Amino acid sequence: MLIRHAHRSERTAELTTWFPHDLVIGGEARAGADGHRFDVVNPATGQRIASVASASVSDGLAAVRAAECALPGWSAVAPRAKAEILRKAFELMCERAEDLAQLIVLENGKSLIDARGEVAYAAEFFRWYSEEAVRLIGSVQTSPSGQNRIVVSHHPIGVSVLVTPWNFPAAMATRKIGPALAAGCTVILKPASDTPLTALAIAEILRQAGVPAGVVNVIPSRSSGAVVSAMLDDPAVRKLSFTGSTEVGRTLLENASRTVVNCSMELGGNAPFLVFGDADLDSAVDGAMIAKMRNGGEACTAANRFYVHASVAEEFGRRLAERMRALRVGDGLGERVELGPLINEGARLKVDSLVAAARDAGASVLTGGESHSGVGFFYPPTVLVDVAPSSPILDEEIFGPVAPIVTFDTDDEAVELANRTEYGLVSYVYTSDLSRGLSVSERLETGMVGLNRGVVSDPAAPFGGFKQSGLGREGGHEGMLEFTESQYIAVNW
Numbered sequence: 001m002l003i004r005h006a007h008r009s010e011r012t013a014e015l016t017t018w019f020p021h022d023l024v025i026g027g028e029a030r031a032g033a034d035g036h037r038f039d040v041v042n043p044a045t046g047q048r049i050a051s052v053a054s055a056s057v058s059d060g061l062a063a064v065r066a067a068e069c070a071l072p073g074w075s076a077v078a079p080r081a082k083a084e085i086l087r088k089a090f091e092l093m094c095e096r097a098e099d100l101a102q103l104i105v106l107e108n109g110k111s112l113i114d115a116r117g118e119v120a121y122a123a124e125f126f127r128w129y130s131e132e133a134v135r136l137i138g139s140v141q142t143s144p145s146g147q148n149r150i151v152v153s154h155h156p157i158g159v160s161v162l163v164t165p166w167n168f169p170a171a172m173a174t175r176k177i178g179p180a181l182a183a184g185c186t187v188i189l190k191p192a193s194d195t196p197l198t199a200l201a202i203a204e205i206l207r208q209a210g211v212p213a214g215v216v217n218v219i220p221s222r223s224s225g226a227v228v229s230a231m232l233d234d235p236a237v238r239k240l241s242f243t244g245s246t247e248v249g250r251t252l253l254e255n256a257s258r259t260v261v262n263c264s265m266e267l268g269g270n271a272p273f274l275v276f277g278d279a280d281l282d283s284a285v286d287g288a289m290i291a292k293m294r295n296g297g298e299a300c301t302a303a304n305r306f307y308v309h310a311s312v313a314e315e316f317g318r319r320l321a322e323r324m325r326a327l328r329v330g331d332g333l334g335e336r337v338e339l340g341p342l343i344n345e346g347a348r349l350k351v352d353s354l355v356a357a358a359r360d361a362g363a364s365v366l367t368g369g370e371s372h373s374g375v376g377f378f379y380p381p382t383v384l385v386d387v388a389p390s391s392p393i394l395d396e397e398i399f400g401p402v403a404p405i406v407t408f409d410t411d412d413e414a415v416e417l418a419n420r421t422e423y424g425l426v427s428y429v430y431t432s433d434l435s436r437g438l439s440v441s442e443r444l445e446t447g448m449v450g451l452n453r454g455v456v457s458d459p460a461a462p463f464g465g466f467k468q469s470g471l472g473r474e475g476g477h478e479g480m481l482e483f484t485e486s487q488y489i490a491v492n493w
């Protein structure tokens with residue numbers, strides 16, 4: 001059921017009031033020590049949709065205490081019992097999928113098509129980690145001297161602080177909560193202040209699924225920096241898992257260094273999308289639309305720079321511009337809308353200034369290129385060609401619906417251009433020669449490669465980057481090991 005004007009406010013209330021709008025600490029909904037609250041706003045209409053409690057430093061520390069108290073009990077729960085709770089959470093998310101998707105659209109602005117995709121992706125993390133919870137497998141080996149055995153086992157790392165972004169308010173939360181709970185850890189989730197409602201809704205689903213009080217604590221806050229920093233200074237906290245910008249990641253790593261907290265960091269990206277002269281152009285354009293436009297371009301995996309062989313660049317640009325021009329832009333809850341607004345005015349100004357700088361340096365616009373004025377933080381789908389190599393749009397994460405195209409002549413040049421960045425999250429490669437595709441992929445300095453494929457995100461795969469795109473991996477078996485410490489016992493056999 002889409003929200004129509006006549007009953008928009010009733011439907012908004014239905015979507016936003018089945019879970020608390022307060023802090024969730026130790027299984028209780030709390031207003032917060034200093035009573036501060038903040039508004040959550042719909043990016044398409046600018047209207048307030050809810051008011052949420054804002055955690056202070058003392059609330060953050062109370063959440064750490066709650067997680068610390070719950071840790072011995074949760075880590076002792078049998079793997080099968082943990083698995084069943086996570087499985088139940090997956091089922092409840094599936095049952096409420098449409099409500100969750102519309103809630104995401106309300107607070108994030110993305111199209112309902114993207115939001116439905118996100119809910120399915122998010123729920124899969126609970127299913128995957130329900131299956132992993134019973135597979136925390138260690139090892140036994142004979143030492144090289146032959147004199148003893150080396151027995152290795154994995155233990156829950158302990159209280160974990162999870163800091164999540166606004167672009168995937170459900171999936172980035174479940175991608176961290178799923179493996180943490182499967183490994184036996186307790187958590188404090190600090191969702192982005194633009195999108196706290198989805199996190200609170202997921203906490204309610206976890207409660208209904210049987211997660212005991214104190215195992216999952218949620219503290220939305222407008223004082224994120226101070227609250228997270230104080231939690232990291234608390235000796236009970238042993239893990240930080242962060243998804244967000246490289247800039248904020250650097251600050252958190254400095255904070256975490258004070259107590260040597262183990263960190264998993266999923267940071268910024270600047271994904272190159274390489275199209276070789278032998279690529280199937282239909283499939284390259286389909287892949288480009290996904291790699292660029294999934295989540296409206298607001299994804300760390302979004303293709304940021306298109307490097308296209310000179311022999312096919314004109315045709316590729318023409319076809320991509322045609323597809324981008326045809327996208328239906330509007331309120332994410334609108335009928336058949338494919339692209340919603342950006343998250344806020346700051347995001348729109350950033351995209352606008354990157355495009356303006358590229359144009360000033362000589363780029364031509366095939367479609368889009370001008371910011372909409374008026375209500376909602378909309379930016380049109382845009383394709384730029386003849387982008388000068390020095391343009392900031394090729395260095396910075398655009399986080400919006402803009403595709404800058406640059407041409408190349410040789411494979412070596414394509415690889416060199418692709419690797420010319422401090423980031424190393426993901427690359428996309430299109431070629432019909434598998435051997436070329438694999439050898440180019442291996443030369444790309446990124447943690448993930450989409451080879452003839454415009455999406456790499458998969459709960460079963462290790463997601464993460466090289467260079468300044470982060471540390472550690474999320475998803476797959478690796479994602480659960482991030483929430484463990486391994487212990488080795490040298491045994492005289």
Ligand SMILES: O=CCCC(=O)O
Pocket residue numbers: 167168171298299300301457
């Ligand atoms: O934006 C970061 C995460 C994107 C994804 O998991 O596909």
